[in-house]
Amino acid sequence: MTEMNMVQAINDALRLEMRRDDRVVVLGEDVGKVGGVFRVTQGLYDEFGDDRVIDTPLAEGGIIGAAIGMALYGLRPVPEIQFADFIFPAFDQIVSEAAKYRYRSGGEYTCPMVIRTPVGGGIRGGHYHSQSPESLFIHTAGLKVVCPSNPYDAKGLLLSAIRDEDPVLFFEPKRVYRAAKGEVPEGEYTIPLSEAKVVREGKHVTVVAWGAMLYEALASAEEVSAREGIEAEVIDLRTLWPLDLDTIVESVKKTGRVVVVHEAPKTCGFGAEILTLINEKAFLHLEAPPVRVTGWDTPFPYTLEMDYLPLQHRITPALIETAKF
Amino acid sequence: MAIFDFKLPDIGEGVTEGEIVAWSVKAGDVVKEDDPMVEVMTDKATVTIGAPKAGTIASLGGAVGQVVKVGAVLVQIELGGAGTASSAATSAAAPAANHAPPAMHTAVASGVPAAKSDGPAATAVGDIRESLPGSSFFTKKAPAAPAPAAPAVAAAPAYFAEKPLATPATRKLAREAGVDLRSVRPTGANGRVTREDVQAFAAKGASAGPDAQAHAYAQLPAEVRGVAASSAAASSAAASAFAGAPGTSGARAPIAVVAPTPAQAARETRKPFVGIRRKIAERMQTSKNTAAHFTFVEECDVTRLKELHARLKPHADARDTKLTYLPFIVKAVVAALKRAPILNSALDEVTNELVTRHYYNIGIAASTDQGLMVPVVRDADTLSILEVSREIDRLGRGARAGTLSSAELSGSTFTVTSLGKQGGLFATPILNFPEVGILGVHQIKQRPIVRDGQIVIGEVMLLSLSFDHRIVDGHVGAAFAYDIIGMLEEPDRLFLELA
Numbered sequence: 001m002t003e004m005n006m007v008q009a010i011n012d013a014l015r016l017e018m019r020r021d022d023r024v025v026v027l028g029e030d031v032g033k034v035g036g037v038f039r040v041t042q043g044l045y046d047e048f049g050d051d052r053v054i055d056t057p058l059a060e061g062g063i064i065g066a067a068i069g070m071a072l073y074g075l076r077p078v079p080e081i082q083f084a085d086f087i088f089p090a091f092d093q094i095v096s097e098a099a100k101y102r103y104r105s106g107g108e109y110t111c112p113m114v115i116r117t118p119v120g121g122g123i124r125g126g127h128y129h130s131q132s133p134e135s136l137f138i139h140t141a142g143l144k145v146v147c148p149s150n151p152y153d154a155k156g157l158l159l160s161a162i163r164d165e166d167p168v169l170f171f172e173p174k175r176v177y178r179a180a181k182g183e184v185p186e187g188e189y190t191i192p193l194s195e196a197k198v199v200r201e202g203k204h205v206t207v208v209a210w211g212a213m214l215y216e217a218l219a220s221a222e223e224v225s226a227r228e229g230i231e232a233e234v235i236d237l238r239t240l241w242p243l244d245l246d247t248i249v250e251s252v253k254k255t256g257r258v259v260v261v262h263e264a265p266k267t268c269g270f271g272a273e274i275l276t277l278i279n280e281k282a283f284l285h286l287e288a289p290p291v292r293v294t295g296w297d298t299p300f301p302y303t304l305e306m307d308y309l310p311l312q313h314r315i316t317p318a319l320i321e322t323a324k325f
Numbered sequence: 326m327a328i329f330d331f332k333l334p335d336i337g338e339g340v341t342e343g344e345i346v347a348w349s350v351k352a353g354d355v356v357k358e359d360d361p362m363v364e365v366m367t368d369k370a371t372v373t374i375g376a377p378k379a380g381t382i383a384s385l386g387g388a389v390g391q392v393v394k395v396g397a398v399l400v401q402i403e404l405g406g407a408g409t410a411s412s413a414a415t416s417a418a419a420p421a422a423n424h425a426p427p428a429m430h431t432a433v434a435s436g437v438p439a440a441k442s443d444g445p446a447a448t449a450v451g452d453i454r455e456s457l458p459g460s461s462f463f464t465k466k467a468p469a470a471p472a473p474a475a476p477a478v479a480a481a482p483a484y485f486a487e488k489p490l491a492t493p494a495t496r497k498l499a500r501e502a503g504v505d506l507r508s509v510r511p512t513g514a515n516g517r518v519t520r521e522d523v524q525a526f527a528a529k530g531a532s533a534g535p536d537a538q539a540h541a542y543a544q545l546p547a548e549v550r551g552v553a554a555s556s557a558a559a560s561s562a563a564a565s566a567f568a569g570a571p572g573t574s575g576a577r578a579p580i581a582v583v584a585p586t587p588a589q590a591a592r593e594t595r596k597p598f599v600g601i602r603r604k605i606a607e608r609m610q611t612s613k614n615t616a617a618h619f620t621f622v623e624e625c626d627v628t629r630l631k632e633l634h635a636r637l638k639p640h641a642d643a644r645d646t647k648l649t650y651l652p653f654i655v656k657a658v659v660a661a662l663k664r665a666p667i668l669n670s671a672l673d674e675v676t677n678e679l680v681t682r683h684y685y686n687i688g689i690a691a692s693t694d695q696g697l698m699v700p701v702v703r704d705a706d707t708l709s710i711l712e713v714s715r716e717i718d719r720l721g722r723g724a725r726a727g728t729l730s731s732a733e734l735s736g737s738t739f740t741v742t743s744l745g746k747q748g749g750l751f752a753t754p755i756l757n758f759p760e761v762g763i764l765g766v767h768q769i770k771q772r773p774i775v776r777d778g779q780i781v782i783g784e785v786m787l788l789s790l791s792f793d794h795r796i797v798d799g800h801v802g803a804a805f806a807y808d809i810i811g812m813l814e815e816p817d818r819l820f821l822e823l824a
Contacts, residue, residue, distance in 0.1 A: 256494050284497040287520075325492075325514075 004184040007177050009151035010040050010116070013158040014078065016188050018048050024162060025070060027054035028063055028080030028116075037082055038118060038177055064090035064115065068097050071113045076162055081117040084171060085128045090115075091136075098167040099142030110165040114158065118174035119147070120212050120263050121295075122309055125174075126302035132211075132264040132295070137169045138241045138273070144193060145240040147171040149214040151182045153238055156191030164193060171240075173211035180215070196244035198251065202231035205257040205323045208248060208274055210237040213261045213310060220315035230323045240270060248274065249281045256287030257322045261310050266294040288325035293318045329402045331377055333365065333386075335395045340367040340731065342394045345387050346600050349373075350400075354382045362400060365393070366600055370731040380404040390599040491518040502527040601696045612758035617794035620753040621802050625810045626776075627769055628784040633816045641711060651689070651743055652713040653819065654766055657812040659685045659706045660822040662739060665805045669738050671759040672796060679796065688737030688757055689717055691724045698724045699757055701737040707824065741766060751789045761796045764809070765789035786813075 004012065018024045026041055026048075032055035035042030045053040056063050060081055067077035081087045087094070094115070101111040121130030137143050144166055148154035154172065161168040199214070200221055209217040214236050221232035233251050237244065252258050258278055260271035271292040278290055293310040301308050333343055343365035350362050356376040363385075364373050383401040387393050489506040490513075491499070498520055499506050506518050509526045513519035584590035598606075630653060641648035662669040662685055670681040685706040688699040700720035705713055723729040740757040741764045748767035756763050767787045774783030788810065792802040812818050 256492075283493050286493040287495070288492065 001183040001185055003181050004151045004155075005178045005181045006148070006151045006154050006172065007038055007040050009155040009184045010158055010172065011042060011044070012184065013155040013162075013188075014041065014044060015047065017076075017159055017162050018044065018052065020188065021076060021162075022052075023074065023076040025052050025054065025075050025077045026080065027056050027067060027077060029056055029058055029082050031055060031080050036080065038174065040116070040172075041080065060086055060088075060090035061093055064093040064098065067113050067115075068093060068101075068111060071098075071111045071167075072101070072109060077113045078162060079113065079115055081115060083125075083129050084117045084119040084133055085131045087115075087117055087133065094137070094143070094167070094169075095140045099140050101142075102166060103142060111167045112165050114161045114164075114168045114170050116158075116170045116172060118177070119171040120173045120175050121300055121305055122175040122212060124302075124305065127299050130300040130305070132171075132262065134169070134171060134240055134262075135264060135268060135270045135273070138270055142167070144168040144242065145171065146193065146238070147173065147211045147240055148238060149173065149176060149211055149236050150180050151184050153191055153197075153236075155184055156189050157193065157238060159188055160190040160193050163190070168193075171211065175212040176215070191238070193239045194242045194244050195239065196235050196237045196247040198233060198247065199236045200232065200234040202233035202255070204230045204255055205232050205259060205319055206248070206251040206255045207232050207234045207259050207261065207315070207319065208237060208271075209234065209261040210240060211263070213263055216310065216312045216315055217261050219312045220319055223312065223316050224319045224323070228320055228323070230319060232319055232323075243274070243277070245277055245281065248278065252278055252282045253285045256285050257290075257325070259291045259293060259315070259318050259322055261293045261315055263295050263309055265297045266292055267297050269294050288322045291318050291322050327404045328383055329378055329380065329404050330398045331400045331402060333393050333395050333397055333399045340395065342392050343367045344392045344600065344604070345389050345399075346371055347389060348385060350376075350382045350385075352382050352384050356380065356382060356402070365399070366604065367731055370729060370734050371601070371727060372731070374399070376402065378402055378404060390597050489518050490516055491523075495520050495523055499523045601698075605696050608758065609755055612756050616756050616758055616761075618753070618756065618791050619794045619799065619802070620789055620791045621799075621806050622751040622787055622789050623806055623810060625786045625788050626774055626783045626814050627786050630813050630816045631769065631784045641714065644711065646711055646714050647718055648711075648714050649717070650769075651717055651741070651766070652710045653816060654743075654764070654809075654813065655687050655689075655702060655705055655713050655717075655741060656710055656819055656822065657809045658687060658739060658741060658764060660812060660819070661805055661808040663706070664808060665801065667797060667801060668762040668792075668805050670761055670796065671738075672761075672793075682738045684738065686736050686738045688740035688760075689720060690740060690742035690757075691721050693725045693727070695727065698729075698734060699737060699740060700724050700729055700733050701735065703736070710819075739763070744768070751787045754789055754791045756791055756793055761793040762802070762805070763791050765791070 014024075014026060018026070026044055028036070028041075030037060031041040032045040032050060032053045034055075035045070041053065056066070063079050063081070067079040070077040081090065098111045098113065101109050119132050119134070121132075123130070134145055134147065137145050144161070144164065146157050146161055146168055147170075148157050158170060161170050200218060202221065202225075207217045207221060214234070217232075217234050221234050224230040224232060233255060235247060235251060248258075258275070260274050262269055262271050264270065266272075269292070271294055275290040275292065279286075293315050295308050295310060298308070344367075346364040346366045348363050350356060350360075356362065356379060358377070358379050359375040361373050362376050362382075364371055366372075380402040383403040386397060386399045386401070393399055489509070490511065491506055495518060496506065499509075499518075502523060504523050504527050506523070509518050509522050511518040512522055584593055627650070630650065634648065634650060634653070638648050666681045666683075667679075669683075669685065670679050672678075673680050684704060687702045687705045689702060690697060690699050692698075700723065702708070702713060702716045702720065708716065720729065720733065723733065737757060737760065739760055739762055742754050743766040744752065746768060751767060752765050754763045754765040765788065767789065769784050769786045771782050772785040773780050774785060775781075776783065788806060790802060790806045797805075812822075
């Protein structure tokens with residue numbers, strides 16, 4: 001076991017998988033010689049050379065389009081979009097092509113690729129380096145969406161994602177990149193996609209979170225435990241889609257109360273879907289209206305970053321109100 | 326379109342609220358200025374309120390039976406011309422929307438400007454239809470006016486309401502426990518039935534008590550229960566009784582009237598307890614619950630009054646005035662009140678002061694088809710017997726016709742209740758609270774009486790005087806009664822009281 005941060009854990013996963021499977025190719029802006037703006041691909045260029053670690057032009061549509069071609073021809077491309085905010089030029093390629101190959105071909109072809117991209121705010125990134133567009137991709141049938149919260153999960157989930165036969169959006173919470181450190185096993189291991197994890201057990205209220213907001217949710221859970229004796233059960237989704245609904249429903253049946261936390265704007269955010277599913281699956285167990293604590297329905301601001309994010313000071317009152325409803 | 330909020334106006338006399346008795350309009354109705362909209366009953370009078378402006382009724386501020394505070398929105402009126410602009414726009418837009426989609430789709434698919442389609446011209450899309458299941462929905466004639474909306478404020482959601490408030494989990498618990506949520510008294514926030522409420526109710530089972538009665542009520546056939554439950558008055562009355570509203574005795578639980586069998590229930594009829602009847606009930610209850618009533622009864626030999634009345638009647642007839650005994654009694658009461666001002670007083674419970682009125686407004690209880698009303702002869706001390714007679718006649722007609730104003734129905738300082746030909750022997754009148762005295766006048770009968778040592782036939786009337794014993798001592802009340810009796814037995818004494 002080695003202590004790693006998330007950048008190191010993802011780098012480790014890429015390196016291991018590239019050693020194990022020579023079909024794995026990394027491509028993107030500055031992923032080669034520079035090693036990525038966040039240094040996630042550092043050292044890969046030196047080890048695997050410029051035909052497996054490809055510096056591309058600044059053209060996201062081209063990066064994804066090329067990766068789709070690689071996937072269809074049998075490679076396992078892992079393209080990087082430097083910030084999730086920049087993914088929109090490639091949106092058409094992802095939605096219209098990558099997501100549909102399995103369906104258009106009646107299951108004859110798949111499009112195995114992992115689009116790695118940093119998401120989220122809280123790093124003074126402003127409008128174009130802070131967004132969380134996960135719900136756009138969850139809404140697009142044919143894609144899988146992953147968002148790890150810690151180094152251990154990041155490595156295990158990335159290895160599963162690369163080995164998956166379908167296109168995966170792999171969102172890396174950049175606020176967590178170097179902030180969370182943990183023991184990560186050397187060598188390969190996988191964490192199955194679509195398995196959420198109960199990271200804190202509790203009986204009074206369920207909190208669903210992922211990525212960077214998981215830490216805020218946990219801080220709130222500790223706060224309300226100390227202040228009010230409210231024991232929150234905190235679930236880290238890890239894979240956003242396909243959703244591990246069973247774990248959520250099981251918890252809500254126990255607590256009768258649920259708060260979903262995410263950075264993205266509230267309207268049509270993934271929280272809306274989660275709460276709707278809870279209403280469908282656990283309606284008769286509800287003791288309080290399900291609640292969302294989310295970013296506001298505005299573009300992500302630069303100056304008011306800490307007011308926009310659903311941080312501990314906003315989650316705590318929601319937990320108390322829901323628990324005491 | 327601008328929405329005009331019409332608020333219940335302050336019509337004076339300290340009126341703070343009014344009960345909606347009847348709506349003449351519903352949402353969607355077009356009204357002209359002054360068109361009657363709603364009948365509102367204030368403390369005593371029922372007034373018809375007309376539309377302040379022309380327009381379309383947008384929403385009603387309450388259901389029949391609901392009490393509206395002065396200043397609360399009574400009705401919303403959408404201002405402007407025909408008042409149907411928005412609905413007209415909707416109906417105009419709907420058919421257009423119906424025709425548009427097929428044409429547009431054809432154009433897009435075929436790349437040809439919207440030529441009349443001779444069939445699917447699309448190449449990229451296999452099947453462009455000219456109609457779809459359900460598309461006829463838009464070809465239906467749109468209604469000229471929006472459907473009448475349900476009253477904006479429906480029956481107060483309250484304890485025993487048809488839709489009790491509870492979380493889904495509590496509902497599941499209640500269902501499993503066989504508990505009807507309508508039967509459970511809510512203790513949760515915002516009137517919610519809580520898990521604990523259901524558990525407590527289930528544990529108590531069908532034991533006696535108000536909840537059990539209510540439970541029995543809930544078990545009534547829906548058609549029977551529906552009559553009462555659909556009435557705002559019924560549910561709000563039940564709610565206010567629990568809330569300890571004014572006029573009810575504290576936190577007493579409302580008592581349901583429940584037939585033992587559905588068959589028997591089917592032979593009952595129910596109607597909302599609203600309007601003047603409910604107002605009378607509230608006022609009577611307030612009076613009985615507050616004042617310490619005692620009633621003093623004594624005979625009065627009105628032989629001479631009867632003779633005097635017979636002599637004066639032609640004079641009154643000549644002046645087109647119907648003379649009764651009541652004006653004599655009113656004048657006697659006023660004269661007695663001047664000598665016993667405590668009987669013309671009231672207790673201000675807020676300031677803890679006894680307020681003596683140096684004006685003499687005599688309420689005259691009158692029975693009407695709607696119920697008991699008490700029009701007021703104002704400043705009776707300044708009026709002649711003939712003038713009092715005319716005023717009583719006018720007020721009596723007005724009360725029966727329902728045309729009296731709030732001012733004519735309030736502000737009395739002492740009340741006389743005459744039971745007329747069916748006056749009986751005596752009664753125990755209930756004070757017109759917060760007045761401290763009320764005089765009941767009964768039937769005049771021929772009776773043997775002793776006069777100058779002889780048994781003679783006398784014209785005898787009994788007077789029943791009720792007092793508020795908190796303020797009026799027994800001997801004070803008795804002296805007041807004998808003062809009146811003295812003047813009625815020797816009516817020429819009234820000359821001495823002429824102003």
